[in-house]
Amino acid sequence: MKKLTMTLFFTIALFMLVGCGSDTNEESTADASEDGSVAESAEGDTTETNESTSTSEAEESDTDNVNDTSSAEADTDSSATENSDMNADNKEDKDPLSEYSSEQIEYARVWLQLGPNQELEELYVKHIPADTPLNPEDETSASYPEDVIQLSGTRLVSGSVTYSGNGDGTVNVYNVPLRWDGQYPAGKEFYSNIIENTKLVSIDPGDDEEVIELIEVLNAD
Numbered sequence: 473m474k475k476l477t478m479t480l481f482f483t484i485a486l487f488m489l490v491g492c493g494s495d496t497n498e499e500s501t502a503d504a505s506e507d508g509s510v511a512e513s514a515e516g517d518t519t520e521t522n523e524s525t526s527t528s529e530a531e532e533s534d535t536d537n538v539n540d541t542s543s544a545e546a547d548t549d550s551s552a553t554e555n556s557d558m559n560a561d562n563k564e565d566k567d568p569l570s571e572y573s574s575e576q577i578e579y580a581r582v583w584l585q586l587g588p589n590q591e592l593e594e595l596y597v598k599h600i601p602a603d604t605p606l607n608p609e610d611e612t613s614a615s616y617p618e619d620v621i622q623l624s625g626t627r628l629v630s631g632s633v634t635y636s637g638n639g640d641g642t643v644n645v646y647n648v649p650l651r652w653d654g655q656y657p658a659g660k661e662f663y664s665n666i667i668e669n670t671k672l673v674s675i676d677p678g679d680d681e682e683v684i685e686l687i688e689v690l691n692a693d
Contacts, residue, residue: 580686588631614663
């Protein structure tokens with residue numbers, strides 16, 4: 473009877489030890505599983521954070537690049553505008569005759585080169601249409617074949633210049649006086665020779681300051 477009882481106790485004790493061991497292994501496995509899950513979760517969070525950070529940095533980089541490009545384009549446009557303004561200002565500075573008409577400049581340049589007297593109080597400009605007699609006081613006078621311009625000073629001794637412009641920097645100069653003196657009628661041949669022997673003259677630009685001084689004393693009809 474005692475043997476049977478001891479055997480029974482031993483068997484019960486053995487089962488209890490086996491059960492405890494199994495529980496311990498399950499708890500260890502469960503803990504390990506939980507630790508692994510936590511580690512995986514942490515790694516996932518880290519990966520997501522890194523990806524988010526990379527995306528944010530890429531977006532910031534793109535934004536910076538766009539801003540830099542816009543800034544560079546703005547600087548280029550501003551620089552081009554400033555250069556254009558400077559070029560315009562320089563052009564005006566280099567052309568003191570820009571505020572005067574081409575006709576005014578022509579009158580002054582012609583007189584500077586061909587006028588007998590440069591000390592004038594006024595420079596008179598007279599437009600003579602084609603078919604006007606060279607000498608209105610002579611019935612035998614031939615007529616101008618084209619429109620001409622006559623420049624003269626305030627006094628007779630200042631002389632005159634009678635010409636037609638060709639529009640290319642040259643003029644046709646007629647050798648006619650401001651006032652006709654002599655024996656008339658002179659005859660058609662005399663006047664025809666004047667017309668046929670006009671002189672082609674190339675007009676120089678001259679000094680701008682001297683041109684402006686003459687323009688300031690122009691008196692055109």
